Structures are given as structure tokens and as C-alpha cells.
Amino acid sequence: MEVDRTLEELKKHNLYRKLKTIERAEGVYVYINGKRFVNFSSNDYLSLAFDKRLAENHKKCLERWGSGSGAARLVTGNFTVHEELEKKLAKMKKTEAALLFTCGYMANLGILSSLLGNGDAIFSDELNHASLIDGCRLSKAKVFIYKHRDVDHLEELLKTNRSEFKTAAIVTDSVFSMDGDIAPLDKLLKLAEDYNTYLIVDDAHATGVIGNSSFDFFDIKPTERTIIMGTLGKAIGTFGAFVASTSRMKEFFVNRARTFIFTTAIPPHIACMTIKNLQEIKSRMNKLQENIELLSKLTGIKSQTAIFPLIVGDSGRTLQLSEKLLEKGFIIPAIRPPTVPEGTARLRITVAAGHTVKDIKNLSDALKTLI
Template identity: 80%
Template sequence: MDIKKIIKTLKGKNLYRQLKTIERAERVYVYIDGKRYINFSSNDYLSLAFDAELNAKHQNCLKKWPAGSGAARLVTGNFSIHEELEKKLAEIKKTEAALLFSCGYMANLGILSSLLGEKDAIFSDELNHASLIDGCRLSKAKVFIYKHRDTNHLKELLKKNRDKFETIAIVTDSVFSMDGDIAPLDELLKLAKDYNAYLIIDDAHATGVIGNSSLDFFNLKPTKRTIIMGTLGKALGTFGAFVASTKEMKEFFTNRARTFIFTTAIPPHIACMTLENLKEIQPRMVRLRKNIYLFSKLTGIKSQTAIFPLIIGDSGEALKISEKLLKKGFIIPAIRPPTVPEGTARLRITIAAGHSEEELRKLAETIKSLI
């Protein structure tokens, strides 16, 4: 493999990526090379991660709980605060139980690779997150891709193929991370019931945005064959992930999910901080919804979630606009292939509870002047 050639090719196609070094962060601002930028690209939807006042309260967690867990949960890394957080997460997802993982990627790999195998099938939305795609591959199950949010296409695939496999699962993001649209979970839940399938929902960008759970948005409750993956590192403002389902499913993943068994537990003080943050989410969700409504009205970009995709098309043009916005004081990196399909390079604008009306108006006006 010619590494230099690959890097050169990426640069020529405007697909080369570089890290931006953030010196510090506060509320919705980041500082780079001494200059402050308004952050409109974070997944910190409820503005919990960089809240100085809240972080001061977290000092009690650091005093009470260690900086690291020291081992995997099944060895000596299982602390009472982990179990307390799991009970709370199961409560907000309206499930019997929850199990903590180190991150969302690991959780999705663990769910899919342990639950499904060579005699099974997965029916996956074509725009699912990379972690779900990789989990499908790792499972060795037969994978059927259905058109984005197209339940008619999914039903056709299920009808034609269900009887060929032992266990099947319908797999979807609830809020899709690049487009911000919402999966038709009401219809998917019905199809899962009709075809005796598991419904695996990635709630990473839904938790704390469209409700405590994406199913809240549809006024639905999970069934015994519903498995919900959620993250702590987005709207909840800390780090880690979890899987919420039945007590039996928690027992199964504890014993079979390799990405749970063979990795160090999240630090106990992080679990404590997450419990503190959960006390803050309800009023912040109200503020976030107001900001989403206002920004949609100001820009004409329709979204029911915190994600507003501004499709540019060409990767080079998306980079240019991103740089112009940076000069105006806004940090909104260009999203390019392979993160999004060819020809759909974009600015992925994310709205947070901590953005002021003035900041939202300023961004909307700047976008209109540039595009």
C-alpha cells in the first residue's frame, strides 16, 4: 500500500482531513489559536459538556469516585455508580434494564455481532451510521439494505426473505446523523411485530433532542424485542454509551457482547457526572426545541431535530464556504465523502440549547450572504 499516494489522492479530491486543535471550550464557544468561535458543529445539543457552573458541581463526583475503573466490569471494574446510572437510563428509555458500554461504536458492534450470526439476517437502512454498518459486517449475518426510511421497500424484503432465516433484525438510526431526519419508528415497530424481528434503534442523536427516547416522539413504548442504543457523549454531555432493553437481553449482552466483556469500564466519576447531567435535561430540551424552531424559520431549512444539513454538493466548494464561515467566527466543518455519499458534501449545522437568539440570527444572515 502506497500511503503517500493515498494521501496525495485525498488532497487532490478535496477529501483530506486535518485536526483542529481546540485550546479551551465554554458553553457554545471554542478557542483556536487564541480566537473565539461560535460552535455550530458540536453534538453537545443540550450545552452540558462545557457548562462551567455544572462542571464545578462535578467536582463532588471526582472527590467521591476514582478517575479510572481499573478493569473490565466483569473483573473488578463494576462500581455501584455504574449500576445506579444503568437503572436511570432504563427508566428514561422505558425499558426493564440498561447496560453501559465504553462508546456508541463499541455498543453497536457488540449488539449486532453477539445477537446475529450466519443463519440470521439484518435489514438495515441505507443511511445508517458506520458503526451499525460495521456491526452488520462483523455479525456475518446476511444483510439486506432497504431504501432510506422506505417501509414499503423494507416490507417487500421482509416478505420475500423472512422464512429463509432463523433470527432477523431491523436496524436503524432514529435520528440520522448527517441529514437530521427521523426514522418512521411507528411503522418499523409494527413490521418488527408482524415479522417476529428485533428492532434495533440507534438513539445517539435522539436522546435529549426529540425526547428522552426517540419512541417518545411517536408516543410509543419499546416491546420485548426492542433494543435501544444510546450515547452519553452527545446531548448528555459526558462520555460512554448504553444498551437498553429487557433484563434477559442485558444478561445476554453481559455474557456474549465481546465489546463489553473485553474492555475497561467507563470511569466511575463519569457515571456520576452523567447522573448529575440527567437532572438538567428537561428544561434544556425546551430551550433546544425553541432554537430549532427559530433557526428553521430563519433559514428555511426544515428540521425537527438539532441537525440542519446545508447540501453544497461539491467537496471543494463545501470547504471554501466552511473557511469563509470560519473567518466570520463560526466553526462548521465541511462534511465530505465517505461520511456522506458522493455529490452530497455539506455543512452540517447543529443547534444547541446554549445558542442565543442573536447567534442564531447572525449565522442565518451570514449563510444567506455567502450562498
């Protein structure tokens, strides 16, 4: 069978994946087969997801709103708490409005497939997240790939091709999920203005990490042509996603984004919990920044974000290092193709606000011993 051959090929090339079963989590510490590990691979950057101090607030949300929404937002699944959260998220992103989606993948598919189509163009960074890539494909627009963070190459593509298409968009992650580097949003926004395109930004790994918004990092404000996707399941510590833009754009997505229209709304108690968690962000960002600076100093891996890529290259060697670190009590999975380009297999280390100085020093010592 094709399935059997595929699985054997994956094993042969050290690309086979399997699930780790976690029995329980206590902040940055997780338990597998009764043993405690320090988790350096989570996207719970502000350590909100497993914070027991917040449990009482979350319990009240569940008691008030129940466990599910019961319908899509356009049917009977639109609750006051959804709209309250959307207003807070719009304020956070400094936009007119925001619209909740079930997850970041669905949000990106919905944005791109509803806003762009045949006869339109998308200019996409070559290292964009899979959800953006799939959204580009689903849109059926003509896609131009520009070299990673290369503004000159992007402008060359815009100059040569933009005039042939009715509607166009520049699409980028703000913080790239595998490398932890930051897109030059100030320059991208200028190109969007100069060439009359939308600027669609995936802020999943930036929200609560380099600011409330990646636009804050560059001290620029969103404009009418910017569309920001953010997630709730990473630094904010709950579940779901949202799109922040103009009120008119929100109205458009409510009516045209199939991944919003045809799916059950996120449970209202999740929206309630998210509102509670938003109150914790400011103080925890400061602690996260301290940990980012410490990990960078001790390991020599430079990053301005919570993502630290340790490029190994060979998939087999990367797997071995990951397993050795597991033996020493650290969870850092091997990231291999096709998630990253061939020859760039890596350990993707992520730091969180909940890591202690001791956790970070112990990891640094382990890495120095192994490498």
C-alpha cells in the same frame, strides 16, 4: 508508498481531512489560536459538556470515585454508581434494564455481533451510521439494505427473505446523523412484530433532543423485541454509551458482547457526573426546541432535530464555504464523501441549547451573504 498515494488522492479530490486544535471551550464558544468562534458543529446539544455551573457537582464525583475504574466490569470494575446510572437510563428509555458500554461505536458492534450471526438476517437502512454498518459486517449475518426510510421497500425485502433465516433484525438510526431526519419507528416496530424480528434503534442523536427517547416522539413504548442504543457523550454531555432493553437481553450482552466483556469500564466518576447531568435534561430540551424552530425559520432549512444539513454537492465548494464561515467566526466543517454519498457534500449545522438568539441570527445573516 500506498499511504502517500492515498493522501495525495484525497487532497486532489478535496477529501483530505485535518484536525482543528481547540485551546479551550466555553459552552458553544471555542478558542483557536486565541480567537473566539461560535461552534455550530458540536453534538453537545443541551450544552451540558462545558457548563461551569455543574463543575462543583462534577468535582465531588471525582473526589468520591477517583479517575478510573481499574478493570472490566466482569473483573473488579463494576461499581454501585454504574448500576445506579443503568437503572436511571432504563427508566429514561422505559425499558426493564440498561447496560453501559464505553462508547456508541462499541455498543453497536457488541449488539450486532453477539445477537446475530451466520444463518441470520439484518435489514438495514441505507444511511445508517458507520458503527451499525460495521456491526452488521462483524456479525456475519446476511445483510439486506433497504432504501432510506422506505417502509414499503423494507416490507418487500422482509416478505421475500425473512422466512429463510432463523433470527432477524431491523436496524436503524432514529435520528440520522448527517440529514437530521427521523426514522418511522412506529411503522418499523409494526413490521418487526409482523415478521418476528428484533428492532435495533441507534438513539444517539435523538436522546435529549426529540425526547428522552425517540419512542416518546412517536408516543409508542419499547417492547420485548426492541433494543435501544443511546450515547452519553452527545446531549447528556459526558462520555460512554448504553443499551436499553429487557433484563434478559442485558444478561445476554453481559455474557456474549465482546465489546462489553473485554474492555475497561467507564470511570465511575463519569457515571456519577452523568447522573447529575440527567437532572438538567428536561428544561434544556425546551430551550433547544426553541433554537431549532428559530434556526429553521431564519435559514429556511427545515428540521425537527438539532441537525440542519445544507447540501452543497461539490466537495471543493463545500470546503470554500466552510472556510469563509470560519473567517466570519463560525465553526461548521465540510462533510464530504465517504461520510455522505457522492454528490451530497454539505455543511452540517448543529444547534444547541446554549446558542443565543444573536448567535443564530448572525449565522443566518452570514449564510445569506455567502450563498
